[in-house]
Amino acid sequence: DQQVKQNSPSLSVQEGRISILNCDYTNSMFDYFLWYKKYPAEGPTFLISISSIKDKNEDGRFTVFLNKSAKHLSLHIVPSQPGDSAVYFCAAGTYKYIFGTGTRLKVLA
C-alpha cells in the first residue's frame, strides 16, 4: 500500500539554499495534505498544510505547492538552515492521513 510516496530517502543542501522535498500520491479523493518534521525519538511536528482547493500555501520560510493533476506536492524551504535538518513526512487524507516514508534532510553549514 503505497498511496503516498516520497521517493527521495535523503537530501543534502547547503545552508542558505533552497530545499525541495517531493511527495506523490495516488488517491484522487485525498483533499488535505500536510507536512511534518520529525526528530529522532520525538513525535512528528506539524509544519504546513494545503487543501485540495489551493495550489500554494506559504508560511514564513516554508511553502507547499500542490499539483492535483499530477498528484504531486512539494515543500520548499528557503533559506535552509542547519536547524531544519530532520526527517520530513508528507501526509494525505481527510480525517485519516496516510504518511509517506519520509525524506531525511541534512542542511550543511
Added chain:
Amino acid sequence: EPEVTQTPSHQVTQMGQEVILRCVPISNHLYFYWYRQILGQKVEFLVSFYNNEISEKSEIFDDQFSVERPDGSNFTLKIRSTKLEDSAMYFCASMLDRAYEQYFGPGTRLTVT
C-alpha cells in the same frame, strides 16, 4: 500552547503481557488517533476514534488491540498479549475536525522482550 501528552515515555514488557499506553489529547479536539513507527520505517496508521467509537482501523489493528476513551480527557491503547513485533514508537494524535492538521504527542517507545 495546548499539546498532546503521552505516558509513559518508555515501556518495557515481556512477550505475552498486556500493556496500556496513555494519551491526553488536546481538550477541544474531536478526532483521536494512534499511529506507530517501527524503527527505521514509516509512520503507520493504526486506528481513528470519533464520537466515542472507532471510525476506522488498519490491518495492523487486530483483536489484540483496543482503544478506549474512559473519561473526557484520556485516550488509551491496549495491547492484550504483546509480541516481539509490537516493539515500536506509538504516537497518539488529535485533530480539531475533519481536514485539519493532526497534532502528535511525543510518543511512547514500547520494547517487547
